[in-house]
Amino acid sequence: MTPFKFSIAENPSAATGLLQKNNSAAYLAGGTNILDLMKEHVANPTEIIDLGRLQLNTIKPTTAGISLGALAKNTETANHPTIRKDYPLLSKAILAGASAQIRNMASNGGNLLQRTRCSYFYDIAMPCNKRNPGSGCAAMEGFNRMHAIFGWSEKCVAVYPSDMAIALSALNANVKVMHPNGSERTIPFGDFHLLPKDHPEKDNSLNFGELITSIDLPKNDFASHSAYLKVRDRNSYAFALVSVAAGFELQGNNIANAQIAMGGVAHKPWRALKAEAFLKGKPANTANFTKAAELEMSFAKPLSHNKFKIEMGKQTLINAFEIALRG
Numbered sequence: 001m002t003p004f005k006f007s008i009a010e011n012p013s014a015a016t017g018l019l020q021k022n023n024s025a026a027y028l029a030g031g032t033n034i035l036d037l038m039k040e041h042v043a044n045p046t047e048i049i050d051l052g053r054l055q056l057n058t059i060k061p062t063t064a065g066i067s068l069g070a071l072a073k074n075t076e077t078a079n080h081p082t083i084r085k086d087y088p089l090l091s092k093a094i095l096a097g098a099s100a101q102i103r104n105m106a107s108n109g110g111n112l113l114q115r116t117r118c119s120y121f122y123d124i125a126m127p128c129n130k131r132n133p134g135s136g137c138a139a140m141e142g143f144n145r146m147h148a149i150f151g152w153s154e155k156c157v158a159v160y161p162s163d164m165a166i167a168l169s170a171l172n173a174n175v176k177v178m179h180p181n182g183s184e185r186t187i188p189f190g191d192f193h194l195l196p197k198d199h200p201e202k203d204n205s206l207n208f209g210e211l212i213t214s215i216d217l218p219k220n221d222f223a224s225h226s227a228y229l230k231v232r233d234r235n236s237y238a239f240a241l242v243s244v245a246a247g248f249e250l251q252g253n254n255i256a257n258a259q260i261a262m263g264g265v266a267h268k269p270w271r272a273l274k275a276e277a278f279l280k281g282k283p284a285n286t287a288n289f290t291k292a293a294e295l296e297m298s299f300a301k302p303l304s305h306n307k308f309k310i311e312m313g314k315q316t317l318i319n320a321f322e323i324a325l326r327g
Helices: 012-021 034-039 074-078 081-086 088-095 100-105 108-113 164-170 273-279 286-297 308-326
Strands: 005-008 025-028 047-050 059-061 065-069 174-178 184-188 211-218 226-231 242-251 254-263
Touching (some): 012 025, 012 047, 012 174, 012 211, 059 081, 065 081, 074 081, 074 088, 074 100, 088 164, 088 242, 108 164, 164 242, 254 273, 254 308
Parallel strands (some): 005 047, 025 047
Antiparallel strands (some): 059 065, 065 211, 174 211, 226 242
16 A cells, blocks of 8 residues: 555545645545555556545435434444434445445445545456546456446446445435535536546546535435346345346326336446336336336347346346335
8 A cells, every 4th residue: 555644634624625735646435446446456546635623424304305424324324213214215225335344434425425446447457447547448358247238438338336226226316525625516317427438437417526425315205116126146245247226106006106226237337218218107017127228228229248248138127027016
């Protein structure tokens, strides 16, 4: 690990100010990702800014829904009574991720900012446009079983690893951030993470120095009909090959509204908009679930080693829809 300066921020303004002064600094919240990156020499910040004293760990109801403090731990969020009651989709997704020990340390804001687990990204001997722009993408012609089938570019085929974020995408969350000048802005969740295009080194739409302060969820009618389904190589401590977060609002047996996101298939949480549009207003049955899944997956572009994800994605969508329907 490269030597670095350790600074402690006493408040959000101090944190953004410190980062603004050093473009090779990095924030430290739970540390479950940044420390791994530093140990592997993938990230080499010259300064670490500890956020532990910032009062951004509150989970509180709002007139519009609920606000999740950026420094609240994943475990606290998943087990919060209001989240379990009104946003069970989020609780299920968080509990499907990592391990209990990591969830106890990981922060909500840090979860959104975790970097890809692509093995070529972590291997500094291999070319990777995300780690070293312009060097190439080793995964494109390499072993790309875990990689993207939607939204990839010739520059990068990596996938985004978070489970929590897949649920937040389906729930239409908003991310509140603070700029070093003290101003605040709200980023719709669908605009927060980016597809690789020509700049895979940029994971999200944060401007330099900005700090996530909260993640805000609007009220919804999905509590009785939602599901998070994750398919992986083993039952714990493994990232998704394919995952699905699905929420239905029913009127009788018809689907008044469907909000669906997929994980393990793209550089960002993949909103299944074609499946959503197909299901809206239709009876909630296996035939329509199958047609919606087939429609969504018909736009997939598999790589040499992950063609299996098309059928896996279809079946995972159908199974998630069936689970959500049963409630």
